[in-house]
Amino acid sequence: MExxxxxxxxxxxxxxxxVNVETIRFYQRKGLLLEPDRPYGSIRRYGGADVARVKFVKSAQRLGFSLDEIFELLKLEDGTHCSEAAELAAMRLADVRARLADLTRMEAALSKLVTDCCADRGQVSCPLIDALRCG
Incomplete structure (x- = not known):
C-alpha cells in the first residue's frame, strides 16, 4: 500500500x-518549496519530504531567520556545509543579542516611567506623557 x-x-x-494552503503557495513563489508537476488531468501531489521542508522553514522562522536566510540554509541542508550554516546562525545570534539589549533598555525605561507615574499622583501633568513628549 502506498x-x-x-x-x-x-x-x-x-x-x-x-500551515495553511496560502503559506504553501507563498513558499512556492519564494522558491523555498518546489511545485510538483501536475499529471495530465490530475492534481499536484506532495510527499513527506515536502512536509519536512515546510517544517524546517517554520522552525527556522521561529529562530528569527529571514526567508532569504532560510533559502540559503536550504541550499546547505546536505550537511556538508556546517561552517556556512554556523556563520548564518552566528549572525542571527548577534541580532538576537542586540534586540535583547534593546529590550532590556526599553524595559528599564518603561519601568522607571511607570514608577514615576505612580509616585506623582498629585501632579496635573503625567510623567509618562511628559517623557514621551520630550523624548
Whole structure:
C-alpha cells in the first residue's frame, strides 16, 4: 500500500505541515518549496519530504531567520556545509543579542516611567506623557 504521506493534496499537505494552503503557495513563489508537476488531468501531489521542508522553514522562522536566510540554509541542508550554516546562525545570534539589549533598555525605561507615574499622583501633568513628549 502506498504511504499516505507520499500522495497528499495541497490541503492535506498544508494540514500535515501545520500551515495553511496560502503559506504553501507563498513558499512556492519564494522558491523555498518546489511545485510538483501536475499529471495530465490530475492534481499536484506532495510527499513527506515536502512536509519536512515546510517544517524546517517554520522552525527556522521561529529562530528569527529571514526567508532569504532560510533559502540559503536550504541550499546547505546536505550537511556538508556546517561552517556556512554556523556563520548564518552566528549572525542571527548577534541580532538576537542586540534586540535583547534593546529590550532590556526599553524595559528599564518603561519601568522607571511607570514608577514615576505612580509616585506623582498629585501632579496635573503625567510623567509618562511628559517623557514621551520630550523624548
Amino acid at each position: 504511504n499516505i504521506l507520499e500522495s497528499l493534496t495541497i490541503g492535506a499537505f498544508a494540514k500535515a505541515a501545520g
